[in-house]
Amino acid sequence: MGKMKPLQIMETVLRDGHQSLAATRMRMSDMIEMLEKLDDIGYFSIEAWGGATFDTCLRFLNEDPWERLRILKSHLKKTPIQMLLRGQNVLGYKHYADDVVSEFVKRAVDNGVGVLRIFDAFNDVRNLETAMKACKAAGGHAQGAIVYTISPYHNKESFVKVGKELVQLGADSICIKDMSGLLSPYNAYDLVKALKAEIDKPIHLHTHYTSGMASMTYLKAIEAGVDIVDCALSPFALGTSQPATEAIVAALEGQERDTGIKKEVLYPIADHFREVKKSLAADFKLNTAIDINTKVLTFQIPGGMLSNLLNQLKEQGMADKYSELLDEMPRVRADLGYPPLVTPSSQICGTMATYNVMCGERYKIVPTEVKDIIRGKYGRTPKEIDPEFRKKVLGSDDHITYRPADDLEPQMEALTKELAEKGYPNATVEDVLSYALFPEVALAFFEKNR
Numbered sequence: 204m205g206k207m208k209p210l211q212i213m214e215t216v217l218r219d220g221h222q223s224l225a226a227t228r229m230r231m232s233d234m235i236e237m238l239e240k241l242d243d244i245g246y247f248s249i250e251a252w253g254g255a256t257f258d259t260c261l262r263f264l265n266e267d268p269w270e271r272l273r274i275l276k277s278h279l280k281k282t283p284i285q286m287l288l289r290g291q292n293v294l295g296y297k298h299y300a301d302d303v304v305s306e307f308v309k310r311a312v313d314n315g316v317g318v319l320r321i322f323d324a325f326n327d328v329r330n331l332e333t334a335m336k337a338c339k340a341a342g343g344h345a346q347g348a349i350v351y352t353i354s355p356y357h358n359k360e361s362f363v364k365v366g367k368e369l370v371q372l373g374a375d376s377i378c379i380k381d382m383s384g385l386l387s388p389y390n391a392y393d394l395v396k397a398l399k400a401e402i403d404k405p406i407h408l409h410t411h412y413t414s415g416m417a418s419m420t421y422l423k424a425i426e427a428g429v430d431i432v433d434c435a436l437s438p439f440a441l442g443t444s445q446p447a448t449e450a451i452v453a454a455l456e457g458q459e460r461d462t463g464i465k466k467e468v469l470y471p472i473a474d475h476f477r478e479v480k481k482s483l484a485a486d487f488k489l490n491t492a493i494d495i496n497t498k499v500l501t502f503q504i505p506g507g508m509l510s511n512l513l514n515q516l517k518e519q520g521m522a523d524k525y526s527e528l529l530d531e532m533p534r535v536r537a538d539l540g541y542p543p544l545v546t547p548s549s550q551i552c553g554t555m556a557t558y559n560v561m562c563g564e565r566y567k568i569v570p571t572e573v574k575d576i577i578r579g580k581y582g583r584t585p586k587e588i589d590p591e592f593r594k595k596v597l598g599s600d601d602h603i604t605y606r607p608a609d610d611l612e613p614q615m616e617a618l619t620k621e622l623a624e625k626g627y628p629n630a631t632v633e634d635v636l637s638y639a640l641f642p643e644v645a646l647a648f649f650e651k652n653r
Contacts, residue, residue: 207460210431210460211431211432212462213247213433214248215435218253218285219444220440222255223493225480225483227256241472242282244472245282246282265648267637267648269310272284283318284318286320287322288321289546290321290323290331291607292330294640295641300613304337313341318344320378320380324546326543327581331347335372348377348379359394378407380545381409395408408433411444413495418454421451437477449473496509503533516557521560524560527560532553535552538589540576541585579604621638622635630649
């Protein structure tokens with residue numbers, strides 16, 4: 204065992220930090236004067252695009268996400284810009300045709316993205332093939348993500364298997380993506396050790412503070428040899444975001460894995476973002492003081508969703524059924540083959556559980572998305588769905604076992620034509636991609652800005 208390398212950090216203040224604590228409302232004007240300072244820190248990468256930022260730019264901030272990316276790139280010359288991509292879903296909620304996925308990835312890299320973190324809600328790597336290939340072809344760093352969850356069908360071995368499949372697809376690094384803060388410190392140690400033993404690529408760990416364990420989880424992962432961790436500058440850290448950059452840097456000072464980053468250089472940048480957070484809270488009427496909620500370890504439901512589900516019940520005058528709903532969620536998840544609860548599967552399971560509780564009868568009303576999971580339209584579920592249950596809900600045992608996107612015809616040409624018919628014959632490829640992902644939102648944006 205040689206000397207361990209310094210720990211590297213991905214900074215999330217420009218994406219996941221404000222997505223987690225400030226409804227993704229940070230504007231380009233809030234970031235711009237700090238970009239060159241951030242570029243000088245010595246981060247592995249700065250996450251600044253993808254996730255919910257694309258939709259929010261168009262929908263709420265009247266900003267073109269592609270233009271934002273180009274501006275970011277013009278200031279971040281040394282540090283790669285990282286983005287989050289949902290595999291075949293790109294940044295939307297359904298599967299897109301391969302030509303849309305490939306073109307989107309190519310344009311993202313051409314406009315300034317250096318590292319793409321690519322994941323699939325079900326860990327079905329078939330749904331990552333097209334995006335990974337396109338990323339490599341465009342010259343980007345393809346980071347394959349293993350979505351972390353807890354169930355009788357998920358364990359260290361199953362996660363290592365996904366990691367190896369991602370390496371076969373050409374992954375340049377592997378990320379453990381723990382979106383709900385479920386990864387406990389000792390499990391993190393064991394999982395990182397197992398991945399390092401089998402995979403000769405950098406291992407990157409992403410978690411959220413939601414359950415209150417994230418800093419301890421990072422420390423054990425660091426001891427196990429994890430290469431990179433995600434942190435957010437302190438104003439946009441903790442709560443449902445990541446551990447604080449300054450704290451992780453300080454914890455390792457003078458130790459074997461010292462990051463080499465000077466915490467004192469981070470302070471003035473953090474002070475700037477502290478003011479930004481106040482202005483976002485005031486301008487968008489946001490509650491940015493989000494508490495940790497250790498109950499997530501039992502329910503596995505991301506925090507924001509718990510309050511949404513309670514509101515739905517209240518609107519129906521059924522608030523007293525809340526504890527019944529919390530009991531029903533894991534049962535629905537088991538019926539649907541134990542999908543990790545991340546967008547979109549978390550919303551789908553939550554809606555189904557709500558219907559079951561409100562109707563007083565299970566699966567009396569079944570939304571299309573639930574039927575699509577059962578049909579295999581989202582990909583392979585971790586546990587095979589029971590054929591009897593499938594028959595009960597669908598009326599037959601029909602389901603697909605191939606990659607869902609194989610059913611989709613190319614879409615780019617038709618979308619370009621459609622946009623021209625709507626009055627935008629000179630739309631750029633980037634415009635067509637915005638329209639492909641968020642048609643109504645993109646059209647409203649074009650009307651305002653063209």
